[in-house]
Structure formats: C-alpha cells, structure tokens
Amino acid sequence: MNYIQLSHISISDIITILTPSCNFRCRYCFFTPRNCREYDVQSIGDRILEISDRTGMDRVLIAGGEPTLQEDLPELTEILGRDLHVTISTNGSRRDVLRRSTFHEVHVDLKALDRKKHRRLTGRTNRDVLECIEEFSDSDKIEVSTVLVPGIVDTPEIERIARFLSWWDIPYRITGYVSHGNSMAARRPTDDEIRNAARISRMYLSSVSTSLDFRRHKKRKMIIDTP
Structure with missing residues (x-):
C-alpha cells in the first residue's frame, strides 16, 4: 500500500494539497505544517476527486x-491526473520523483542564480535546481519563480535569472518578499521595484x-485535516 504525508488540504480558486517536510531551510519560509500524518494515497485521491465533484473545480496544486520528498507522489x-489539471510546486531538488509524476504544470522556485546567495537563503546549493530547470526546459509545462528580496535577491539578480531562462524562454514569475515574522533583515519591495524587475x-x-x-x-478555506 502506498502512503503520502500531508499537512492539510485547502481551497480557493484551486484545490491545494500541502505536504509538510522540506529539504531546504529557506530564511523567509512562512509555511507552518498542521496535523501531519501519513494517509493512504488512494483515499487522498478519492477525497480530492470528491471535493472536485462537489465544487466544480478541476485544478489541483501540490x-x-x-x-x-514524498516518494509516493507519482502514484x-x-x-x-486522469480527471484534474495537476500542478506541482517544487524547489527542483528531486528530479527523479518529478520524472515519474503526472502533471500538467511544474512550478520551480529558483531562489537565486548566484550560488552564494542561494546557499545563504536556503542552506543548499542550487545545482540540482538549475539542472531541473534545464531538464524540463523543452517542455511547455514549466514555470520558474523567484522572490524579489531587496538587498539580497534584487533587480540585478532577477535580470541574471531572466537572462539564464532566456536560453529556453521559460515563463517567469516574480514575487515580492513579505516578512512573516522570520529573522531575515529585509524589507518588502515596493510595487515600482517589482514592476521594474518585470x-x-x-x-x-x-x-x-x-x-x-x-x-x-479568493480567501482560502480549510477543507480537511484528515480524510
């Protein structure tokens, strides 16, 4: 029997499945896992399809x-993927699992192109992330995102990332940094700074x-903590 560890499932304009563990230690991470347990993959799949039938939503974000990090994610x-549009949001560190997974979109979060900045932000090298982007670059399923952090990942770094992605013309999303009570000494970028980076x-x-x-x-509403 296959199992997957979940934090919770929520809903807004998309059904979102949140898994608890991570191999990066991002300094601006705001995710707080809830009642984390292992569940049978089939029961979770059935519950998501039930939510989809009830709400009419046909898109799911994992x-x-x-x-x-969930070895049974492919299952x-x-x-x-038989009935829903599946998007996986990932740090790009586990290409082996992505290769075996069924998805319509994969969103890869590239914290920084500069190796020192990436390690400063995550505690990890960005080598696997860059290789993941390159491996899936010939697909129309990939999008890359970066958090704009003034003074750390600022406009010049965003430009370097855009230049890197231009080899394949990969869709790119820039998100403004927001403090969530973390210890990182950084301010929120202004709207003009975000627009200029774009x-x-x-x-x-x-x-x-x-x-x-x-x-x-739309504001997210909690759907389940357990199936």
Missing part, C-alpha cells in the same frame, strides 16, 4: 513544504508575471 498524481525581465523573456497580478485571489 505544494508544501517540498512535495517531491497520487497518476490518480488525480520590465527588465521582459527584455529577455516573452512571458513574465508578478505577485501584483495575483492580489485578488
């Missing part, structure tokens, strides 16, 4: 934490979006 995505990125890429474009998400 995030965390880092979902690819869950196979169940969901403007510069569009010199290299045909598809660039920002967190300013997503401010009107």
Whole structure:
C-alpha cells in the first residue's frame, strides 16, 4: 500500500494539497505544517476527486513544504491526473520523483542564480535546481519563480535569472518578499521595484508575471485535516 504525508488540504480558486517536510531551510519560509500524518494515497485521491465533484473545480496544486520528498507522489498524481489539471510546486531538488509524476504544470522556485546567495537563503546549493530547470526546459509545462528580496535577491539578480531562462524562454514569475515574522533583515519591495524587475525581465523573456497580478485571489478555506 502506498502512503503520502500531508499537512492539510485547502481551497480557493484551486484545490491545494500541502505536504509538510522540506529539504531546504529557506530564511523567509512562512509555511507552518498542521496535523501531519501519513494517509493512504488512494483515499487522498478519492477525497480530492470528491471535493472536485462537489465544487466544480478541476485544478489541483501540490505544494508544501517540498512535495517531491514524498516518494509516493507519482502514484497520487497518476490518480488525480486522469480527471484534474495537476500542478506541482517544487524547489527542483528531486528530479527523479518529478520524472515519474503526472502533471500538467511544474512550478520551480529558483531562489537565486548566484550560488552564494542561494546557499545563504536556503542552506543548499542550487545545482540540482538549475539542472531541473534545464531538464524540463523543452517542455511547455514549466514555470520558474523567484522572490524579489531587496538587498539580497534584487533587480540585478532577477535580470541574471531572466537572462539564464532566456536560453529556453521559460515563463517567469516574480514575487515580492513579505516578512512573516522570520529573522531575515529585509524589507518588502515596493510595487515600482517589482514592476521594474518585470520590465527588465521582459527584455529577455516573452512571458513574465508578478505577485501584483495575483492580489485578488479568493480567501482560502480549510477543507480537511484528515480524510
């Protein structure tokens, strides 16, 4: 029997499955796992499909934490991918699991192109992340995102990332840093700083979006802690 560890499932304009564990230690992470337990993959798949039938929503996002640390993620995505549009949000460190998974989109979070900055932010090298982006670069399923952190991952670093992604013209999303009570000494970027980073990125890429474009998400409502 296959199992997957979950924190909880929530819903807004998309059904979101959140897994608890992560192999990065991102300094600005705001995710707080809830009642974490292992569940049978089939029962979770059935519950998600039940929620989809009840709400009419046909899109599911699997995030965390880092979902690819769940070895049975491929089994869950196979169940969901038959009827739903599946997106996996990942730090890109487990390509072996992604290769075996069924998804329509994969969102890879690239914290920084500069190796020292990436290690400062996550405690880990970005080598696997960059290799993940390159491996899936010939697919129309990939999007890369970066958090704009003034003074750390600022506009020049965003431009370097955009130039790197331009080899494949990968869709790119820039998110403004928001403090969630963490200890990182950084301020929130202004809207103009986010727009400027996007403007510069569009010199290299045909598809660039920002967190300013997503401010009107519906408020998430908790659906389940257990199936």
